[in-house]
Amino acid sequence: MITKLLLTTLLPLTGCATTQLSTDEPQTSTPPPAQIILDGDLSDWYGQTGLRADSDELFICFESFDESQAIQAADFTTRIRIDADANPTTGRRQMYNAGTQSMMLSQGVDLTILVSPPSKEFGELKGGAQLKSHTTDTTTKIGHSDAGFYFLPTHNAPRYEARIDRTMLTNLQHDGPISVVVEHLAIGGEVLKTQSFTTTLPRYAPSKPINEPIAPNPDSGVRVMSTNVLFSSPLKDPEPFVRVLDALNPDVILYQEWFKTTQEDVRDWIDENLGKDWSLIMMDDRSGVAIATKLKVVESITKPLVAHGSNRPSRVVAAVVETKDNDHLILVSLHLKCCGGAGSDEDAKRIAQAHQIHGLILELREKYPDTGVVIGGDFNLVGTRKPLEMMIANLGIDKQDLTPVPTTVLGTQSMLTWTNAGSSYTPGRLDWLLVDDHAWTPIRSWSLDTARLSDEALESSGLKREDSRATDHLPIVVDLIPVK
Numbered sequence: 001m002i003t004k005l006l007l008t009t010l011l012p013l014t015g016c017a018t019t020q021l022s023t024d025e026p027q028t029s030t031p032p033p034a035q036i037i038l039d040g041d042l043s044d045w046y047g048q049t050g051l052r053a054d055s056d057e058l059f060i061c062f063e064s065f066d067e068s069q070a071i072q073a074a075d076f077t078t079r080i081r082i083d084a085d086a087n088p089t090t091g092r093r094q095m096y097n098a099g100t101q102s103m104m105l106s107q108g109v110d111l112t113i114l115v116s117p118p119s120k121e122f123g124e125l126k127g128g129a130q131l132k133s134h135t136t137d138t139t140t141k142i143g144h145s146d147a148g149f150y151f152l153p154t155h156n157a158p159r160y161e162a163r164i165d166r167t168m169l170t171n172l173q174h175d176g177p178i179s180v181v182v183e184h185l186a187i188g189g190e191v192l193k194t195q196s197f198t199t200t201l202p203r204y205a206p207s208k209p210i211n212e213p214i215a216p217n218p219d220s221g222v223r224v225m226s227t228n229v230l231f232s233s234p235l236k237d238p239e240p241f242v243r244v245l246d247a248l249n250p251d252v253i254l255y256q257e258w259f260k261t262t263q264e265d266v267r268d269w270i271d272e273n274l275g276k277d278w279s280l281i282m283m284d285d286r287s288g289v290a291i292a293t294k295l296k297v298v299e300s301i302t303k304p305l306v307a308h309g310s311n312r313p314s315r316v317v318a319a320v321v322e323t324k325d326n327d328h329l330i331l332v333s334l335h336l337k338c339c340g341g342a343g344s345d346e347d348a349k350r351i352a353q354a355h356q357i358h359g360l361i362l363e364l365r366e367k368y369p370d371t372g373v374v375i376g377g378d379f380n381l382v383g384t385r386k387p388l389e390m391m392i393a394n395l396g397i398d399k400q401d402l403t404p405v406p407t408t409v410l411g412t413q414s415m416l417t418w419t420n421a422g423s424s425y426t427p428g429r430l431d432w433l434l435v436d437d438h439a440w441t442p443i444r445s446w447s448l449d450t451a452r453l454s455d456e457a458l459e460s461s462g463l464k465r466e467d468s469r470a471t472d473h474l475p476i477v478v479d480l481i482p483v484k
Helices: 238-248 263-273 347-365 388-390 455-461
Strands: 050-053 057-063 076-083 092-097 104-109 112-116 129-134 139-142 148-151 160-166 178-185 191-200 221-230 252-256 279-282 290-293 296-301 315-322 330-335 373-378 429-433 440-447 476-482
Touching: 050 178, 050 191, 057 076, 057 178, 057 191, 057 440, 148 279, 160 263, 221 330, 221 373, 221 429, 238 263, 252 330, 252 373, 263 279, 263 290, 279 296, 279 315, 290 315, 296 440, 315 347, 330 347, 347 373, 347 388, 373 476, 388 429, 429 476
Parallel strands: 221 252, 330 373
Antiparallel strands: 050 057, 057 160, 076 104, 076 112, 076 178, 092 104, 112 129, 129 139, 148 160, 178 191, 221 476, 252 290, 279 290, 296 315, 315 330, 373 429, 440 476
16 A cells, blocks of 8 residues: 655754643644655654744644634634744734633734635635735735645644745744744634644755656556646647646546537547547536546446436546556546535535445446556545545455555645635645555656746756646646556
8 A cells, every 4th residue: 555655865854842722831842853745644743733844844733623624614713823033022913822821922923824714794704815924013915825835634634734935935034943823713703722833943945946857657557647627728728738748648637627618629639739549538518527548448438427416417437448568447537526615515515426436436346346446536625535535445456445646746745736826725635546556556646836847857848837827736647557
């Protein structure tokens, strides 16, 4: 099975502070050093909450007030207050409650982050996040991209891990103390829970552009790519998509969001831009899901599946393919219902769709009992994690669970797959690849963000820096070789 990604080179990080809910002052403790992998897994935090920092990033691990809710769509606000120099006389002075003894301490707050901030309508909250930068005299709204702020997971969880880019915030470019207070607020402002952390920032050093090349395809395997193309954007602006496909060179493409586009139009686009040796498996023009492949198609499944309580078919398409070495693979491209937090109608639809798609794959599994499965697509996990858990369970050979592969952005330690600088919602992990690793071994997996690559890496791959911004989803890729 795939385990947490291990690094051969560990970067030194500073101490992690434990959660302070019932003591007067924040305290710090130091676990073994480790590189934080921002994936929502949290095992690299050793069961603790607190702060970690390296030469150009700050990481915060904190508890949620109510783990049944996803914090970007909650009925409470998560407020993160950062005192960049742990000095209450600089920045905007604000008080906070240090614990059960109601001792009030002060911070000189330089950055405030509100997740599910108050709405303009009194008594209501809105989704997403809001950031404000402070000096002693001024407060300025900034975007999450201006601070390099994001967190995982996107779904409900008891704890979250967040990241801030020191390169984007000059007041974090010092080596010295920092304090962070995380508060959860009820509608109206009542403080429900407080966590306070301190640590010392190490010497700042900006990261260099990523010079890591795109790995070649496996000699005796298959490269599978999943990509959401944002309302059929390749029809309007094909060049970025073609450059990315040329650079990644997949054998299989699991598509989402060929919305309101006929199979004939997608077929014509593929013929013109990829070549006529590609097969296309697609449902109707409303679902937007499709599979394109250079491999031999043994069977395709495009029948409409209407989930219970829905009046529209689930967005899913499947195929069985044969490789050049006569190995077989069941492929599934899906796009679960968008939006809505935990307990919402949208989340209920995601769960119903996942249940139905699970049944479809079980039927295929009965027909092809010894064939591995790859499921990829846009899971839209912004409510509960249940749809993902359902798609993992019992779909491998001998009813073993599938494995989510780690799709870190190439050259980084963050597993982001969706990003939109203009949205109030922070970047997150909406897209997943699930693999039956008892039949096919994942040897590498990643997502691609061309904005992070060096000029040399872009040139050698035939890419341009803005290519990944042609859609709001990053392509995710896995290389597989058959288990013999």
